[in-house]
Amino acid sequence: MKTKLILTTLLIAGLSTLCMAATATKPELLKTAWQEYKLGEYSQAEKLFIQAKKLAKDDKSYSEALTGIAFCYQYAKKQQTAVSDYRYAIKLYEQALKKIDSASKYRPFFTAMRAECYFNIYRLTDEKDNLNKAVKLWNEIQQQWSTTVASQDALLYQVMAMTGDDYSTPEALQLAKQLERYFKTNKIIPSKDGKKPPATAKKLLLAAVMSNYLGDFYFWRQDYKNSVKWLINYYELGASSYAYKADVLFKIARTADVKLNDKPLAISYYTLFQYEIKSDKRRYFAQQRIIALNKDIK
Amino acid sequence: MVKKKIKKEIAWFNYIGFGILAICYLGALWNVYKIKKDEIIDNKKVIRICHWQLELGYRDAMQTIIDRFEQKYPDVKVVQIPISEKTYGQWVTTQLIGRTAPDIIEMGMFNVKEALPRYFIPLTDTLRKPNPFNADNPELKNVPWMDTFNDGLQSSYVPELIDYYRVGFNTFTVRIFYNKELFRRILKTDKPPRNLRELFDYCERIKAYEQQWNKRVADYNRSHDLQKNKIIVTPIASAKYQTNLFKSRYTTMLTSDRYMGLDSNCNGTVDDAELFAGLLNNNLVVNDEKYRMAHLLQRQLAEYFPRGFMSLGRMDSGFSFIQSRAAMITSGSWDASSYIKQAKDQPFGDIILTINNRQVTDSADAVKILITGVTAGKPVKLTVEREGARKTFTVKPLNADNIFTAYGIEIKDFPNSDNKLVPVITIVDSASPASVAGLKPRKCFEIGVFDFPMPDKSNPVYGKYVVGEVVELASTGGAYGVCKFSKNRDLALKFLQFCTTPENNEEFNRICQWMPVIKGAKIPEALRPFKPHAEGYSGSLGFKRNTRTGTLEKQTFWPFISGAITYEQFAEKIIARLPDAAARDYDTARRDATEQIPDRLLRRSIYLAQVIFPAGNQPTEKSLNKLASTWDVLVTAMTAINRINAQIKPFINQPEESEFNRKFFNSYKAIKQ
Structure with missing residues (x-):
């Protein structure tokens, strides 16, 4: 009798635990999965994402879980990511696209991820068909969802990935122009009346980064005037850290100083560098350049 | 009867082992009790802080701030755990893996870069708000905590992780x-x-x-x-x-x-x-x-x-x-207090009290009496004070008209512990009458510092x-992070905030004689010469970039600096071997430029997911900023190879431009085959 009582108690306890596990809330499961992903525990993360996918009852949870699984193949393996991993990730994204609504806000994201995977397959296999698929998807994103975060992310990725390791090619220039069109199309560069969209607009989210890229791109093509223009834009849209802000202010000043021989512009930005950057080993150098340039102007 | 006796003895013998075990167990229990007493018995919140700074004064400085903190928060106990530098890295790593690490850990001696995202909490959000302990400071009360540091805590920013993970208490310069x-x-x-x-x-x-x-x-x-x-x-x-x-x-x-x-x-x-x-x-x-x-x-x-x-x-x-x-x-300011103390702790030297029972007032008086002794040609009785004890020595001077030749000593006046000037023997010449008699010179000395x-x-x-002075950035060092496994994270952060008010930072560094990092904290008097100069230049010419050029530099510089070879020979060696070394390091630079990209893409995927799938209805401003920051880092990484190519490409087409170029590209070609 006593034995039976103990066994029954154990059974009930065991079943309760299982039930509790089964009804673990999806947000917690996904949160834990992303934590594991962030910590580099990808096998564990994948298991949790798979579990979350099975329990998902809405578009968001399902999409998120599927993304998590796909990321474990597309990114987690880093240099070891194989063609098959990218293909599997594409399959997952297509699965997501089939399930979600046609007007779902996740469509641009999944489209972008498919494009990125196709491009990487092309990079590994040289099969042009994959490149064409990638480009087609990227164009689709820009046409349909141009100012979403996913599309900005995709545009940046596309431009840098397709530019490759050589800034000097005509193709690289074309891609840079594509990036510039983003500013014109979305009126991020001030129009003649000097009005800029508010800083909190999501379409500005990666605009600063784009400007930074363009500044670097034109610099190495020796188009210093354009380079400075985009670096100023980067500064005005907001560098993401103090270190990057210091770098861009100094770079604008020095480029104006040594490449453009534009003394007033150089003085202006060396001064701004002095004012905004309180702790930097280049400060004294900037101060001395201001003195020297002012002397030259006089 | 005998069997019973033997059995009894054997039985007793068995209990000895048990007794030793019991004692050890009780000892272990006592140790655990001592450690856990505050938490379990006194019901205090305990935070532990570990470091490897066994230098003079540091532990005292830390304990002083701990005592202040505990006085303010009587329900808190802060335990300092100093670990030897030699074992610190291993110890911390083991503790982190075992999830038993202290709450606050000094960063260093272990693979910090790898450990940061896994084991430490980012401090960025807290650093962007004012330090609550500066609430009564009119200048700093509204200033973000990070901006209260002299360098804005820029040295603590980790661009790959887009976060700050550490705060420090000191900075260092070299003099x-x-x-x-x-x-x-x-x-x-x-x-x-x-x-x-x-x-x-x-x-x-x-x-x-x-x-x-x-x-x-x-x-x-x-x-x-x-x-x-x-x-x-x-x-x-x-x-x-x-x-x-x-x-x-x-x-x-x-x-x-x-x-x-x-x-x-x-x-x-x-x-x-x-x-x-x-x-x-x-x-x-x-x-x-x-x-x-x-x-x-x-x-x-x-x-x-x-x-x-x-x-x-x-x-x-x-x-x-x-x-x-x-x-x-x-050396650096980190050695200042050690040097000053060690120099001070050297023997004070024999203080001359009497000569032939005659009281001596000062060094001039002592010299006068001793020279008289020489003239008389007799041995001289010196009573000295040596490290608090009186000793008497008999010295047989040589025939000379100066004290050094006659006795082999030099005497000068120095302030004693009562700040009274006393005559002290400063030199005792070897094989001299004074040396034979057993007199000891002064060894302690005053240290000065200059740039x-x-x-x-x-x-x-x-x-x-000359271009000019060298700039010294007052970078924040001696940095601590908060461990992810800490049960009292908020308290640990609070402690770090407490340590980094101007008053506490000044006091901390006054005790350990290091340099403060908080705005408004005064540099200890003895360390004024170490104050960093903010005006100056940076960067120096050299050929060392990576492993190969670094090795070349080591192999050529040291023979040159030691005088084994001339500058011309030094230059010849470099000219001969630099093209190949540079080509190999160039190859490494190219590889490094691309190898970091997958890691940066992975980081971006984390924040992209946070923005696309926010916890609430909309992504938070924090996650949006993180994504933008990750992209800044990613752009730098993805275009690194472009910048290398843009600079080197013009020379690839002209490999015969110079002897160096020819050799460089030949080596590079050979590496790539």
Whole structure:
């Protein structure tokens, strides 16, 4: 009798635990999965994402879980990511696209991820068909969802990935122009009346980064005037850290100083560098350049 | 009956082992009780902080701040865990893996970069808000915590992780320490040299002093059975460690402008590609005049280092300085309190109380009486105070009209512990009457500190090459992070905030004699010479970039600086081997440029997911900013190879432009085959 009582108690306890596990809330499961992903525990993360996918009852949870699984193949393996991993990730994204609504806000994201995977397959296999698929998807994103975060992310990725390791090619220039069109199309560069969209607009989210890229791109093509223009834009849209802000202010000043021989512009930005950057080993150098340039102007 | 007795003995014997086990177990319980008493019995919240700083004063400083914190929060106990430098890294790593690490951990001696995202909490959000303990400070109450640090905590930012993970308590600079007693004795001044010319002059005079002394000793020893000992007084105590400090400083002073001349991307620093481009376009050559002069300066300095300094360790040179066998030494402010204390703790020297039972008032009085003793030709009875005890010595002086020849001593007045001037024996010549009698000289000395003297513009050799002073960024060091597994994270953060108010940071550094990092915290008086100079230049000319060029530099620089080879031979060796070394490092730079990309893409995927799938309806501003920050880092990574190619490509098409180019590209071709 006593034995039976103990066994029954154990059974009930065991079943309760299982039930509790089964009804673990999806947000917690996904949160834990992303934590594991962030910590580099990808096998564990994948298991949790798979579990979350099975329990998902809405578009968001399902999409998120599927993304998590796909990321474990597309990114987690880093240099070891194989063609098959990218293909599997594409399959997952297509699965997501089939399930979600046609007007779902996740469509641009999944489209972008498919494009990125196709491009990487092309990079590994040289099969042009994959490149064409990638480009087609990227164009689709820009046409349909141009100012979403996913599309900005995709545009940046596309431009840098397709530019490759050589800034000097005509193709690289074309891609840079594509990036510039983003500013014109979305009126991020001030129009003649000097009005800029508010800083909190999501379409500005990666605009600063784009400007930074363009500044670097034109610099190495020796188009210093354009380079400075985009670096100023980067500064005005907001560098993401103090270190990057210091770098861009100094770079604008020095480029104006040594490449453009534009003394007033150089003085202006060396001064701004002095004012905004309180702790930097280049400060004294900037101060001395201001003195020297002012002397030259006089 | 016998069997019963044996059985009884065996039974007792068995209990001995059990008894030992029981004692050990009780001992272990007691230890656990001691550690856990605060938490379990007194119900206090306990936070633990570990570090490897066993230097003089640091633990006391930490304990003082801990005591203050516990006074403010009586329900909190802070336990300091100092661990030896030798085992710190292993210990912390084991604790982190086992999830038993202390709440606050000093960052260093272990793989910090890898450990940060796994084991430590980011502090960015808290750092962007004011430090609550500055609420009563009108200047800092509304200032974000990070901006209360002198460097804005920029040295703690981890761009790959787009977060701050550490706060520090101290900063450090490097200076030259000098022995004021030796300066007074040899140079007749205790003022430091004002410029490089004066430094070399001082060094020459110190060298001459040693030579003259030892010549006198050699002459004496030729005609005496009782031999005198030679002295060692090196101008500058040095080992490889100190040599590198001099190298860094003086190379920057002379070549910073040439360094900036290589800055082809206009960002104020020279990276790998810019260096290689400089080599390929002949903008950087081994026989660069400034590079040569910087090296000759260092070579000249090295003539004042001890013989065989290359094989000495850092501790050896420090010891030599403390023992007054060297007049100067360079090191950082981290060594200041150790040196000052060790110099002070050396023997005070025999204080002369009476001579032939006659009270002595001061050194002049003592000399007068002792010379009278010589005239009388009789042994002299000296009563001295030595480390608090009175001792009497009988000295048989030689026939001479000066105290040094007659007795072998020198006497000077020094303040004692009551600040009263007393006559102290400062020199006891070996094999002299005083030495035979057993008198002991003063060994303790006052330390002075000065900055690296610059060549002034009128310096005939180096003057025209000087660019200027070297900038010193007051970077925050001695940094601590909060462990992810801490059960009292908020409390741990609170403690760090408490430590970094101007008052507490000042007090902390006053006790350990290091330099504070918080705005408004005063530098301890003795460390004023270490105050960083914010105005100056940075960057120095050199060929070292990575493993191969680094090895080449080591293999050529040290024989040159030690005098084994001339500068011309040094330059020849570099010219011969640099193209191949540079080509290999260039190959490494290219590989490194692309290898970091997958890791950056992975980081971006984390924040992209946070923005696309936010916890609430909309992504938070934090996650949006993180995504933008990740992209800034990613753009830098993805375009690194582009920048390398943009700079090197023009030379690929002209490989025969120079001898260097030809060899460089031939080596590179061979590597790629």
